[in-house]
Every structure is written in structure tokens, then in C-alpha cells.
Amino acid sequence: MSLLEDLLREVGSAKTTIKRKSALNKVKLMMTLFDKEMLTLGELVQDVGLSFPTMNNLILDLHKRKLLIPKEKGESIGGRKPVLYQLNDGVFNVLCVEVERFSVRMEVMDNNNNVLFPRKSYPFEISTDEKDIDDLILVIQQYYIDMQVDEQEISAIGLSMPGLINYKQGTNQTFYSNNAFNISAYLKQKLDKHVAVINDVKGAALSELAYGAAQNKENVLVILMDWGIGLGVIIDGKVYMGNEGFAGEMGHMVFVDEGELCYCGKRGCLETIASGIFLVNQARHDIENGVPTLLKNLPNLADLQPQHIIEVANQGDQYAIDLIANLGNNLGKAISLLIQILNPESVVLSGKFAKAGSLITIPIQQSLNKYTMNAIRQKCEIHVSTLGENGYAQGLVRYTVVDYFKSNLDALITNN
Amino acid sequence: MSLLEDLLREVGSAKTTIKRKSALNKVKLMMTLFDKEMLTLGELVQDVGLSFPTMNNLILDLHKRKLLIPKEKGESIGGRKPVLYQLNDGVFNVLCVEVERFSVRMEVMDNNNNVLFPRKSYPFEISTDEKDIDDLILVIQQYYIDMQVDEQEISAIGLSMPGLINYKQGTNQTFYSNNAFNISAYLKQKLDKHVAVINDVKGAALSELAYGAAQNKENVLVILMDWGIGLGVIIDGKVYMGNEGFAGEMGHMVFVDEGELCYCGKRGCLETIASGIFLVNQARHDIENGVPTLLKNLPNLADLQPQHIIEVANQGDQYAIDLIANLGNNLGKAISLLIQILNPESVVLSGKFAKAGSLITIPIQQSLNKYTMNAIRQKCEIHVSTLGENGYAQGLVRYTVVDYFKSNLDALITNN
DNA sequence: AAAACTTGATTAAAAATTTTAGTAAAGTTT
DNA sequence: AAACTTTACTAAAATTTTTAATCAAGTTTT
Structure with missing residues (x-):
């Protein structure tokens, strides 16, 4: 039975309101420490809303139980360095x-x-x-x-x-x-x-918010450009779910009047003209019709994937560069609609196509310049995701x- | 000097932390009462986070100062009726x-x-x-x-x-x-x-949230259909401002590729094809070209306003009905984009065109059916604003x- | 390098608040 | 009318918060 479960059971089995409150405060302390990773006693007092002595006692108890540990000391701001507390490894x-x-x-x-x-x-x-x-x-x-x-x-x-x-x-x-x-x-x-x-x-989006380009930001759009197109909406420093959890279905915004049939049943969804799926289909079709591109050298055309297009584009293949630019232009147009509505402070571009760097960001930015109001766009920064593999x-x-x-x-x- | 200012001054001039805390709690109590309009002692204890005795003392003090009053008693739920407290009239x-x-x-x-x-x-x-x-x-x-x-x-x-x-x-x-x-x-x-x-x-949007069709809702889009088209986004039970306060600029979403020039400098904004301005311009142009409509009977065509179009449409004027239906279709298309992104629980239609009733709601609903994913639209209710004059x-x-x-x-x- | 100044940690007494418990009041239901 | 619920109010016990004082551990100034 884990250490954390013991703590949660303590909340449930507390006999007096006071014991219960104390147990709940310990849980709150654990959650705060998990959220902020490392905090000083003073910061914990502020965040959890208890006094120094009480907080000290809670910390002592949780330390004894090996749920948290005092870690390296923080930076001095002109006096004694504060102790930083952190959740113990392997607690969860x-x-x-x-x-x-x-x-x-x-x-x-x-x-x-x-x-x-x-x-x-x-x-x-x-x-x-x-x-x-x-x-x-x-x-x-x-x-x-x-x-x-x-x-x-x-x-x-x-x-x-x-x-x-x-x-x-x-x-x-x-x-x-x-x-x-x-x-x-x-x-x-x-x-x-x-x-x-x-x-x-x-x-x-949560990863970008916690560890990536959206860190410490309040209102951000995270665009995931892959086979499909995804959107994570960050509002007030939280990932916005929507009423049922369906927010961010950007790929199925209807974008082209009476356009191509999408697998979702509607016609002209953004994904039908701006997505990895579309680019791969388009490239296959064009290659069959003899368009000059390095993609022809692929051993198996049926196995063509977005990363192949990105690779040859990064090698300078003009056809692939155009394909990606077109994707960027259309995505930029769609993103401009979002920016008009949500006035975010930042847009984070992630997914495989973010690896194309300026080949995709410049066309996106160009569309944003064209399709959004100056005032709303001006302070909206465009970032490329820097998150690693895990x-x-x-x-x-x-x-x-x-x-x-x-x-x-x-x-x-x-x-x- | 107002009673409320005295209270705020008390926070500033408090000499000990404890007096200050007490004064701040009184302010918090006032804010809670303003927010919820009427609360029982028990509810106040919950909302403000104090114990019964302390809360009682605060209430006693604020009552003495005439900042709040015990109002009519609440409903009994099987026992003694609770006293409802309310801010006094004229406090602010x-x-x-x-x-x-x-x-x-x-x-x-x-x-x-x-x-x-x-x-x-x-x-x-x-x-x-x-x-x-x-x-x-x-x-x-x-x-x-x-x-x-x-x-x-x-x-x-x-x-x-x-x-x-x-x-x-x-x-x-x-x-x-x-x-x-x-x-x-x-x-x-x-x-x-x-x-x-x-x-x-x-x-x-704030009015709809507090007193109108968005009451007690979390995620709502409030569409204001007037000379222009406005959008108020309600998220997590609050009016969403955006990073600078520019959220909701729906009227200037670019909607038509290389469309008409908008006064904002861009081309093809939603307002250039779906707004009171557009309808009035269109009607003027058509009347001059001899289209049959009751609008011709207006004394002064230069003075044509949205409400005139709504009036004759409600009288059965086919031309005006078509105009409004077209507006509804286009707005519905734009709203469908918003619904895809924000998955709201409700859309509230307000502004002068909401007075056209089903003449505008049906075309909007039709577009929503066509342009949004089933799952996202299904639980999204469409309401017409019922707010009165003030x-x-x-x-x-x-x-x-x-x-x-x-x-x-x-x-x-x-x-x- | 020592002194002066900051900030943080810890402890203990005083003040205040929260619990807890008990009683009375005011309703509803049986 | 009796039994049961819920609210209101009061007071003692338990706990927490303030407040203050002391020590520890840094930084900055002299």
C-alpha cells in the first residue's frame, strides 16, 4: 500500500473535524508541491493558506513519512537561504x-x-x-x-x-x-x-503549459500539426475542456464551402485541405503525374509519410517546400480566426510539421498578418515547440x- | 463619505494584522453578498470560509453600520426558516x-x-x-x-x-x-x-450571465446581432477577456476570400456579408433596383435601419424574410466555427435581430446542423435573449x- | 576580515478563531 | 399534539494564528 494512499485514507477515517482538516491540509500541501515542484516554507504558507507553525508541523509529519524531502537550498536574496521542499521520488x-x-x-x-x-x-x-x-x-x-x-x-x-x-x-x-x-x-x-x-x-497542450513554450502563460493556442490538425486551448492558465470535453476540434471546422468530403461526414473541413493526410495524398497524386521532386526516390510511395515531405523540404526540394507553404498559409488563415476570437498571448506550433521550421512558420505568420486585426495580432507571439521526446x-x-x-x-x- | 468607503478605509488603516484580516473578511462578505444577492448565515459561512460565531459577529457589525440587512426568511426545508441577508439599498x-x-x-x-x-x-x-x-x-x-x-x-x-x-x-x-x-x-x-x-x-454577455439566458451556465457564446456582430465568450462562468481584452472580435473574422473591403482595413470580414450594416446597404440597393418589398413604403430610404427590416419581415415581407434568412445562414456558419472550437453548452442570440424570432433562429440552426460535428452540437442549446430594456x-x-x-x-x- | 544588515527557522506566550456541545426557537411532518 | 428538522445563539475546550524574541546563515558594507 502506497504512502500516498495512507494519507488519503487518513482523510476518510479522521474521527474529528479537526483531524480531518489537518489531513486535508496535508493533501493540499502535497498537491501544491506536486504542482509547483519545489517551494520554500514561506511559499507554502502563502499557497496553502496556513501559518508558519502549523505548516512546519505538517511538513515535519510528511517528512517523517517520507512523502516529501527538503531539497537543495534556494537562492539567497540577501540573507539565509531558504530550504526548498519537494515531493519524494516514487511517491506516485x-x-x-x-x-x-x-x-x-x-x-x-x-x-x-x-x-x-x-x-x-x-x-x-x-x-x-x-x-x-x-x-x-x-x-x-x-x-x-x-x-x-x-x-x-x-x-x-x-x-x-x-x-x-x-x-x-x-x-x-x-x-x-x-x-x-x-x-x-x-x-x-x-x-x-x-x-x-x-x-x-x-x-x-498540458505538456506545453507545464514544461514547454506555454509555461507561465495564461492564454495560449497550441496547434498540433501532424497527420491531422489538433488544437489545445489554454485559458486562464488551464487547458480548456469545453462543456463535454470536445473543445479544440479545429481540424473539422468547415473551411471550404461545398469542399471535399471528410471522414467525419462533413464537407470542406480544414483537414481536407490542410493536414498531413492531405499533403501525402496530394504528393502521391502529383508524383504519379510526373511532378519533379526528390520524393520520387522513395522506395515505396504507398508508405509516404509527413516526415518524408518535411525531410526533402529541409533538403531544399522546391515541390515539398511549396506543399508545406500552402499548408502553412491555410493553417494561418484558420489560426487567424482563432486569434480574432480568443486574443491569446501566444501561439505554440508543435507536431511533426513544426520540425519544418521557417518553411512553415513564415507562411503561417504571413497569413496571420493578412487575416487578423493589427491590435489583436501585435502582442501575440508565435513560438515553435521545443519539447523533447518524452x-x-x-x-x-x-x-x-x-x-x-x-x-x-x-x-x-x-x-x- | 459612503458607508462602503469607511469599510475599505478600515482595511487600510488597520493597525494589527488581525484587525486587518477582520476588515478584509467584512469586505469579502460584502462582495459575496453582492455577487449572490441573498444568502443565509450558513451559506455565507461556506462561501467566505469562516466559522458561524465569527461570521455572526461580522454580520452584526455590518448590520449595525447599515451595510447589510436581514431580509425576508428563506424557504424551510423541514425546519426553522433561515434568515436571508442582503446588501442594503443604496450602499453602492x-x-x-x-x-x-x-x-x-x-x-x-x-x-x-x-x-x-x-x-x-x-x-x-x-x-x-x-x-x-x-x-x-x-x-x-x-x-x-x-x-x-x-x-x-x-x-x-x-x-x-x-x-x-x-x-x-x-x-x-x-x-x-x-x-x-x-x-x-x-x-x-x-x-x-x-x-x-x-x-x-x-x-x-455579463448581463446574460447574471440575469439572462446564460444564468448558472459555465460555457456560453453570447452573439449580439445589431448594426455590427459582436461576441461575448463566457468560459468557466466568467466573461473571457483575452490577453488584452480583445477577445470576441467575431465581426472581423475573415470570412470571404478576397471579399469586400471592411472599415477595419481587411477584406471579407464577417460584417461585410452578415450584419445590420450589410443588410441595410443591400436593401437600399435592391429597392433602388425595384425589388418588391414593403420597405419601399418607408418615408426616407436614407434612414433605413435594421429594425425596419425586422418589422416588415415580421409582417410577412418575403424580401425581408430572405434577407434575414441569409444573415442567419451566414451567422450560423460563423457560429459553427466557434462551437467547433469552444464546445459551449449554450449559444445566446441577442441584439435587435434576435427580435426576428424564428425568422433568424431557424436559418442559424440550419447552418449549425450543416457545419458542426454532431457530438459537439447535440447538447448545445440555442437560446434567444429575454433581457428587458435595462x-x-x-x-x-x-x-x-x-x-x-x-x-x-x-x-x-x-x-x- | 569584521561588522552590519538581511532573510530564514524555530520556539513560546498571548490573542483569536474554530470546534464542539448544548439549548432554545421556529418550522414541518406524522 | 407529538416528534422530528433545521436554524440561531451561547459558552467552554481545543487549536491555530499572531506576535515577539532568539538563533542561524547568508550578503553587503566598512
């Missing part, structure tokens, strides 16, 4: 499961983003049939075996996946979606762990921990 | 100044929305030159004279006006905008009152009071 271990269309990536990280079991990818096909969810369970169990994971060490599972995820109900209305099937509840029952489910793009898993850890605390506290409070 | 009196393009409307209301001095409209031309702001001061002074207002009774001024209002700086980048002129500071200096400035559409002034009162408290407390806290 998350199995990160990142589902993509044709693969699933897993790794285990703790609350301090230490990698306990390294990342491994498995081939996996996402499905619309709820019955296929058992395939995911099999892959997870395979990972446990491959890495010799002791399941007891896992505190919770964080699952990121594409689709319209109803965050209030735990359902995904795109995949595994028959009969309002609650993915989170089903996995929890089968795997005996708390399971937090989040849409992949919102997870990415950046998105870190965001998933954050979501999972917060979700775990929230659902546990809700349960404890409504039960009493 | 706001001069509401609603600036429109060719007129300004004024009235004085107190914290409980009692009208102290009735509404009066004055002809007034909004200007882009900061020097013309003195004209506004003259009109305000004229209102004071006309209504025999004792200036001492006015606690603050709430000013609503169109334009890009930078809420952090108090500037309007559209009107009175030379040299980053701070309207709020200038008026405060000249009129010796706190002045809160808010964009007219955001004021309308509904928007009430929202302005709310904004003004909150702004007054916030700026006063900020000043007190940074000064100590």
Missing part, C-alpha cells in the same frame, strides 16, 4: 499509455518525472468497437512482463488517445464508443488502478496525478 | 453610461438594481480623437443637472462602449485612442469617481462594483 508512479492510430507507447514515470521503466512502443490498431479495448489490456500486460514491472508500484494509469473524449463521463465518442462505453471505468475494473483518460492534443508523457503524468487526487477527494468528501 | 450607486455610436444612455442604479435616477438618452457622437472625450464629460454633467443628481451619492461610474478596450490599461484602441490615452484615468481625474470601462458586447445596465453595475472592489483592494494591499 504513473504508467503512461499513449495510444496513436497504429501504435501505443508506454513508459512508467514518477511524480518527479523520473523514468522508472523506459519507453517502449507496440504495434496497436485503435478501433471503434468497444470490445477491442481488451487488446489494449493485453498490450499493457505485455509491457508489464517485458519490463518486469511490479504492478504494485503503479499508482495509476494515464491514457492519452485521439478522439472526442467526454471527460465528465470517461467515454470516447470516436473510438471504443458503442453504448456510451466508459473506458476509464472498464480499465480500472480490469487493471485495478485508477485510470485517467485524456485526449492526446489536450495532453500535448515531453508529452510528462504532461500525461500531471493530468493523471491531478485527476487521481480530485477523484479520490471527491469520493472521500461525498462519503462523509 | 453606479452611474451607468452606455455609449453607442450616435447616442449615449445614462441612468443611476444601486447595488440591488434599484433605479435611483431614470434612464435618459442624449445625442452623442463617438469619436476617434481623444480630445473629444470632454464632450462625454459635458453630457454626463448635463445628466446630473437634468436629473438633479447629487454627485456625492454616486459611488462610481460604469462606462460601456464599443471598440477594442484594453482592460488592463483602460485604453480604447478604436475610439479616443491617440497616444494610448487612458480613458478610465482621465475621467476619474475629471469627474472624481472611480470609472470602470467595459466593451459593450462584454457588458451584454438588462444591460444591470450587467454594467455588476462589472463596475467588482472593478471598484478589485482596484481598491489592490491599492490597499500593495500600499501595506
Whole structure:
């Protein structure tokens, strides 16, 4: 039984209001420390809203239980250096499961983003049939075996996946979606762990907010440019979910009147003219018609992927550069609509196409200049994501921990 | 000197931390009461976060000072009825100044929305030159004279006006905008009152949120259909401002590629094909070309206004009905983009064109059906605003009071 | 290098608040 | 009319917050 669970049980089993309050304050302290990573006693007093002596006692108790530790000293501002407190390593271990269309990536990280079991990818096909969810369970169990994971060490599972995820109900209305099937509840029952489910793009936005280009910002648009086009909306320093959790469906904004049929059923969605899918289709078609481009040298045209286009563009291939510029122009036009509505302080460009650097950012910026009002655009900075390989898993850890605390506290409070 | 100012001064002049805390809690109590209008002792204990005895003492003190009063008793839920507390009438009196393009409307209301001095409209031309702001001061002074207002009774001024209002700086980048002129500071200096400035559409959204169709909702789009098209975005139960305060500039989303030139400098803005301005221009042009419509009977075609079109449409004029349907279709298309991005629980249609009822709502709904994803639209309700004549002034009162408290407390806290 | 000045940590007594408990008041339901 | 609920109010006990004082550990000035 984990140290953290003991603490949560203390809230539930407290006999007097006062013990209960104290236990709740300890939880609050833990959550604050997780959120801010490292804080001094004084900062904790401010953030949690307690006095120095009380806070000191709570810290002493949590230190004794090995839930937190005094870490290296902070910077002096003209006097004695303050002690920085931090959550202990391994207090909360998350199995990160990142589902993509044709693969699933897993790794285990703790609350301090230490990698306990390294990342491994498995081939996996996402499905619309709820019955296929058992395939995911099999892959997870395979990972446990491959890495010799002791399941007891896992505190919770964080699952990121594409689709319209109803965050209030735990359902995904795109995949595994028959009969309002609650993915989170089903996995929890089968795997005996708390399971937090989040849409992949919102997870990415959370990562940018916590560790990336959106750090310490209030209102940001995170654009994910990949096979599809995703949008994470950050408002008031939080990832905005929308009423059901469907906010940010930018790829299916209708963009072309009576345009191409989209797989979503509508016509002229942004993704039908500005996305990795579109570019690959367009390139295949053009290559077949003999357009001169380095892409012709690919061994297998059927296997053409966005990164191939980006690679040759970065090598100077004019055709690919034009393709990407066109993508940028159209995306810029769409982003300009968003900027008009949301007046963000920053736009973060991420996903594979962000790797094209100025080949895509300049066309985007050009469209923004053309299609947004001066005053609204002027102070809006455009950034390219700098997150590394496991950046998105870190965001998933954050979501999972917060979700775990929230659902546990809700349960404890409504039960009493 | 007002009763409320005494209370605020108490915060500033408190000698011990404890007195200061108590004074701050009294202010918090007042703000909570203003926000929720009527609360029981128990509710106040919950909302403000104090114990029964302490809260009781605060209430006793504020009652003695005539800042609040026990009002009628609440409903019984099986036992003794609780006393409902409310702010006293006249604790905070706001001069509401609603600036429109060719007129300004004024009235004085107190914290409980009692009208102290009735509404009066004055002809007034909004200007882009900061020097013309003195004209506004003259009109305000004229209102004071006309209504025999004792200036001492006015606690603050709430000013609503169109334009890009930078809420952090108090500037309007559209009107009175030379040299980053701070309207709020200038008026405060000249009129010796706190002045809160808010964009007219955001004021309308606030009214819908507090008293209208968006009550108790979290995520709502308020569409204002008038000469122009405005959008107020409500997120997490608050009117979303954007980074500078420019959120919601829906009318200038570029909607038609290489379309008509808009007065904002860009081409093809939504307002150039879907707005009161467009409809009036279109109607004038068509009437001159002999289109059959009841609008021909108007005495003066140059004076054609949106309400004329709505009137004859409601009388069954086919031409006007088509005009409005076209407006609805285009607006619906634009709204569908917003819904895709923000997944709101509700859309509130307001402004003069909302008076056209189903003549405009049906075309809007039709476009929404066509252009938004099923899952996102399904639970999104479309409502028509039901706010009466002084509904928007009430929202302005709310904004003004909150702004007054916030700026006063900020000043007190940074000064100590 | 020492002295003076800052800031942080820790402790203890005084003041205030929150719990807790008990009683009375004012309703509703049986 | 009796039994039960909820609210209001009061007072003692428990706890926390203030306040103040002392020591520790830095930085800056002399």
C-alpha cells in the first residue's frame, strides 16, 4: 500500500473535524508541491493558506513519512537561504499509455518525472468497437512482463488517445464508443488502478503549459500539426475542456464551402485541405503525374509519410517546400480566426510539421498578418515547440496525478 | 463619505494584522453578498470560509453600520426558516453610461438594481480623437443637472462602449485612442469617481450571465446581432477577456476570400456579408433596383435601419424574410466555427435581430446542423435573449462594483 | 576580515478563531 | 399534539494564528 494512499485514507477515517482538516491540509500541501515542484516554507504558507507553525508541523509529519524531502537550498536574496521542499521520488508512479492510430507507447514515470521503466512502443490498431479495448489490456500486460514491472508500484494509469473524449463521463465518442462505453471505468475494473483518460492534443497542450513554450502563460493556442490538425486551448492558465470535453476540434471546422468530403461526414473541413493526410495524398497524386521532386526516390510511395515531405523540404526540394507553404498559409488563415476570437498571448506550433521550421512558420505568420486585426495580432507571439521526446508523457503524468487526487477527494468528501 | 468607503478605509488603516484580516473578511462578505444577492448565515459561512460565531459577529457589525440587512426568511426545508441577508439599498450607486455610436444612455442604479435616477438618452457622437472625450464629460454633467443628481451619492461610474478596450490599461484602441490615452484615468481625474470601462458586447454577455439566458451556465457564446456582430465568450462562468481584452472580435473574422473591403482595413470580414450594416446597404440597393418589398413604403430610404427590416419581415415581407434568412445562414456558419472550437453548452442570440424570432433562429440552426460535428452540437442549446430594456445596465453595475472592489483592494494591499 | 544588515527557522506566550456541545426557537411532518 | 428538522445563539475546550524574541546563515558594507 502506497504512502500516498495512507494519507488519503487518513482523510476518510479522521474521527474529528479537526483531524480531518489537518489531513486535508496535508493533501493540499502535497498537491501544491506536486504542482509547483519545489517551494520554500514561506511559499507554502502563502499557497496553502496556513501559518508558519502549523505548516512546519505538517511538513515535519510528511517528512517523517517520507512523502516529501527538503531539497537543495534556494537562492539567497540577501540573507539565509531558504530550504526548498519537494515531493519524494516514487511517491506516485504513473504508467503512461499513449495510444496513436497504429501504435501505443508506454513508459512508467514518477511524480518527479523520473523514468522508472523506459519507453517502449507496440504495434496497436485503435478501433471503434468497444470490445477491442481488451487488446489494449493485453498490450499493457505485455509491457508489464517485458519490463518486469511490479504492478504494485503503479499508482495509476494515464491514457492519452485521439478522439472526442467526454471527460465528465470517461467515454470516447470516436473510438471504443458503442453504448456510451466508459473506458476509464472498464480499465480500472480490469487493471485495478485508477485510470485517467485524456485526449492526446489536450495532453500535448498540458505538456506545453507545464514544461514547454506555454509555461507561465495564461492564454495560449497550441496547434498540433501532424497527420491531422489538433488544437489545445489554454485559458486562464488551464487547458480548456469545453462543456463535454470536445473543445479544440479545429481540424473539422468547415473551411471550404461545398469542399471535399471528410471522414467525419462533413464537407470542406480544414483537414481536407490542410493536414498531413492531405499533403501525402496530394504528393502521391502529383508524383504519379510526373511532378519533379526528390520524393520520387522513395522506395515505396504507398508508405509516404509527413516526415518524408518535411525531410526533402529541409533538403531544399522546391515541390515539398511549396506543399508545406500552402499548408502553412491555410493553417494561418484558420489560426487567424482563432486569434480574432480568443486574443491569446501566444501561439505554440508543435507536431511533426513544426520540425519544418521557417518553411512553415513564415507562411503561417504571413497569413496571420493578412487575416487578423493589427491590435489583436501585435502582442501575440508565435513560438515553435521545443519539447523533447518524452515531453508529452510528462504532461500525461500531471493530468493523471491531478485527476487521481480530485477523484479520490471527491469520493472521500461525498462519503462523509 | 459612503458607508462602503469607511469599510475599505478600515482595511487600510488597520493597525494589527488581525484587525486587518477582520476588515478584509467584512469586505469579502460584502462582495459575496453582492455577487449572490441573498444568502443565509450558513451559506455565507461556506462561501467566505469562516466559522458561524465569527461570521455572526461580522454580520452584526455590518448590520449595525447599515451595510447589510436581514431580509425576508428563506424557504424551510423541514425546519426553522433561515434568515436571508442582503446588501442594503443604496450602499453602492453606479452611474451607468452606455455609449453607442450616435447616442449615449445614462441612468443611476444601486447595488440591488434599484433605479435611483431614470434612464435618459442624449445625442452623442463617438469619436476617434481623444480630445473629444470632454464632450462625454459635458453630457454626463448635463445628466446630473437634468436629473438633479447629487454627485456625492454616486459611488462610481460604469462606462460601456464599443471598440477594442484594453482592460488592463483602460485604453480604447478604436475610439479616443491617440497616444494610448487612458480613458478610465482621465475621467476619474475629471469627474472624481472611480470609472470602470467595459466593451459593450462584454457588458451584454455579463448581463446574460447574471440575469439572462446564460444564468448558472459555465460555457456560453453570447452573439449580439445589431448594426455590427459582436461576441461575448463566457468560459468557466466568467466573461473571457483575452490577453488584452480583445477577445470576441467575431465581426472581423475573415470570412470571404478576397471579399469586400471592411472599415477595419481587411477584406471579407464577417460584417461585410452578415450584419445590420450589410443588410441595410443591400436593401437600399435592391429597392433602388425595384425589388418588391414593403420597405419601399418607408418615408426616407436614407434612414433605413435594421429594425425596419425586422418589422416588415415580421409582417410577412418575403424580401425581408430572405434577407434575414441569409444573415442567419451566414451567422450560423460563423457560429459553427466557434462551437467547433469552444464546445459551449449554450449559444445566446441577442441584439435587435434576435427580435426576428424564428425568422433568424431557424436559418442559424440550419447552418449549425450543416457545419458542426454532431457530438459537439447535440447538447448545445440555442437560446434567444429575454433581457428587458435595462438588462444591460444591470450587467454594467455588476462589472463596475467588482472593478471598484478589485482596484481598491489592490491599492490597499500593495500600499501595506 | 569584521561588522552590519538581511532573510530564514524555530520556539513560546498571548490573542483569536474554530470546534464542539448544548439549548432554545421556529418550522414541518406524522 | 407529538416528534422530528433545521436554524440561531451561547459558552467552554481545543487549536491555530499572531506576535515577539532568539538563533542561524547568508550578503553587503566598512
